[in-house]
Amino acid sequence: MTAAERPALPDGLRDRVLAASLRARAAGRPELAAPEISPAEAFSRAADAFYGMLGVLRTEDWGRLALRGLDVQGLVGHLTGVEEDVHRCLAGDPLVAQASHVGSTQPAADRQAGRPPAETRAEWQRAADRTLDLVHAAGDPGAEVAVHGMRLPLGALLVVRAFELWVHDNDIRQAASLPPAVPDASTLSLMTQAAAQMLPHAAARGGLREPTSVHLVLTGPGGGTWDIKIGHSPPAPAPVGIVTDVVGFCRLVANRATPDRLGLHITGDPDRAAMVLAAASALALD
Amino acid sequence: MGGTDALLAARLAAGDDVALAEVFDRLAPAVYSGALRVLRHRAAAQDVVQDVFVELWSHPGRYDPAAGPLRAYLTMQARHRAVDLVRSDLRRVARQERSSRLEPGQPDPSPYEQMMASEAAAAVRAAIEMLPESQRRIVELAYFRGLTCREAAKVAGIPEGTAKSRLRLALAKLENMLDSQLLESS
Numbered sequence: 001m002t003a004a005e006r007p008a009l010p011d012g013l014r015d016r017v018l019a020a021s022l023r024a025r026a027a028g029r030p031e032l033a034a035p036e037i038s039p040a041e042a043f044s045r046a047a048d049a050f051y052g053m054l055g056v057l058r059t060e061d062w063g064r065l066a067l068r069g070l071d072v073q074g075l076v077g078h079l080t081g082v083e084e085d086v087h088r089c090l091a092g093d094p095l096v097a098q099a100s101h102v103g104s105t106q107p108a109a110d111r112q113a114g115r116p117p118a119e120t121r122a123e124w125q126r127a128a129d130r131t132l133d134l135v136h137a138a139g140d141p142g143a144e145v146a147v148h149g150m151r152l153p154l155g156a157l158l159v160v161r162a163f164e165l166w167v168h169d170n171d172i173r174q175a176a177s178l179p180p181a182v183p184d185a186s187t188l189s190l191m192t193q194a195a196a197q198m199l200p201h202a203a204a205r206g207g208l209r210e211p212t213s214v215h216l217v218l219t220g221p222g223g224g225t226w227d228i229k230i231g232h233s234p235p236a237p238a239p240v241g242i243v244t245d246v247v248g249f250c251r252l253v254a255n256r257a258t259p260d261r262l263g264l265h266i267t268g269d270p271d272r273a274a275m276v277l278a279a280a281s282a283l284a285l286d
Numbered sequence: 287m288g289g290t291d292a293l294l295a296a297r298l299a300a301g302d303d304v305a306l307a308e309v310f311d312r313l314a315p316a317v318y319s320g321a322l323r324v325l326r327h328r329a330a331a332q333d334v335v336q337d338v339f340v341e342l343w344s345h346p347g348r349y350d351p352a353a354g355p356l357r358a359y360l361t362m363q364a365r366h367r368a369v370d371l372v373r374s375d376l377r378r379v380a381r382q383e384r385s386s387r388l389e390p391g392q393p394d395p396s397p398y399e400q401m402m403a404s405e406a407a408a409a410v411r412a413a414i415e416m417l418p419e420s421q422r423r424i425v426e427l428a429y430f431r432g433l434t435c436r437e438a439a440k441v442a443g444i445p446e447g448t449a450k451s452r453l454r455l456a457l458a459k460l461e462n463m464l465d466s467q468l469l470e471s472s
Contacts, residue, residue: 021343027303219296
């Protein structure tokens with residue numbers, strides 16, 4: 001039977017079928033939802049993975065250039081500095097609220113020079129453990145905290161921190177010629193939710209002023225679908241559609257991949273989609 | 287947004303309702319016409335279309351893009367569901383036929399049921415003719431004369447266990463024959 005000979009679909013069938021489908025599974029919900037974990041658990045898993053990766057480095061790897069002129073040892077020192085600022089934040093020190101993520105942690109990076117790598121690794125581990133102790137003592141993951149120019153719930157901060165650990169884990173892997181790591185689906189799911197929530201603020205900060213609605217589809221374990229409104233006025237009628245792999249998107253958000261390196265499928269206004277993607281990559285802390 | 291079937295499947299798995307609408311617009315006509323060809327009844331074919339798409343949306347991971355195109359997967363699903371419906375209708379019509387002989391005054395069947403009954407009867411008669419004599423005899427006694435297995439065994443002069451195993455074999459053969467007939471006709 002050719003297409004021309006096919007009987008026309010009965011009126012109303014499309015609406016009926018789509019409605020029945022969405023009753024069976026709500027739009028946006030992945031088919032295989034990753035098991036839910038707490039932000040503290042995500043941070044703990046990222047810290048374990050990071051510590052494990054440091055354990056397989058050879059002595060010569062610690063001196064390799066990793067990021068922003070820092071060698072691997074200096075980058076681990078930077079992360080120790082971040083933990084120390086988080087400790088101050090959780091202790092209520094207002095000075096870390098607007099401290100620069102890079103500038104404030106530079107002394108911790110610098111003090112690693114000439115140290116045995118094992119000492120750098122142990123210092124970072126103690127700092128990460130202390131973060132977890134303070135988080136458990138703080139109790140409420142919804143309590144607002146402020147550090148490095150971010151004001152956000154404690155839970156969200158831990159997800160951001162898990163994200164940063166994963167990103168620097170891969171920076172070091174790249175410097176040491178190790179294969180890249182991918183977080184588990186539960187951690188990825190928290191990371192993508194956080195990125196999708198922060199996207200409107202990043203877009204506003206990045207100069208995307210026109211009201212835009214974005215249909216963001218992240219494929220793969222830990223992914224999902226989000227309809228994101230950018231701007232305050234009624235959104236434009238045709239949404240910008242962005243479909244890409246979840247890990248690639250996280251790399252973009254971390255400013256470790258450019259849109260042209262991702263397998264992107266865009267619909268709608270391509271210029272506006274480019275601005276949204278640029279805003280996503282501006283979420284990176286470095 | 288278009289893209290390959292693998293991408294569509296990944297989008298469906300990610301909960302992309304836009305992808306679901308795209309797949310429906312592209313493939314529902316083929317799914318509907320496939321179901322209609324087997325069922326020859328519009329309302330029943332629409333139910334099959336709904337079942338197929340709800341199943342795809344609920345479990346997109348069951349479609350393996352490496353095994354073939356999404357169109358072939360969905361039309362095959364529709365055909366299987368339609369054949370299942372016809373099979374269950376055949377059984378229901380046969381049950382009703384038997385009980386109406388025993389209990390007069392049942393409500394008149396609908397035009398669809400009448401059509402199904404007449405097509406089913408013809409298909410079943412043709413399939414029974416192809417059974418070996420020993421199995422055909424036991425089917426006729428059990429289904430057309432309404433005898434229990436024990437009574438049919440007594441009439442045929444064989445042990446009850448033999449009658450049961452012949453009936454089982456005959457029914458399995460009939461199901462296979464009817465399935466292939468329905469699939470060929472679709």
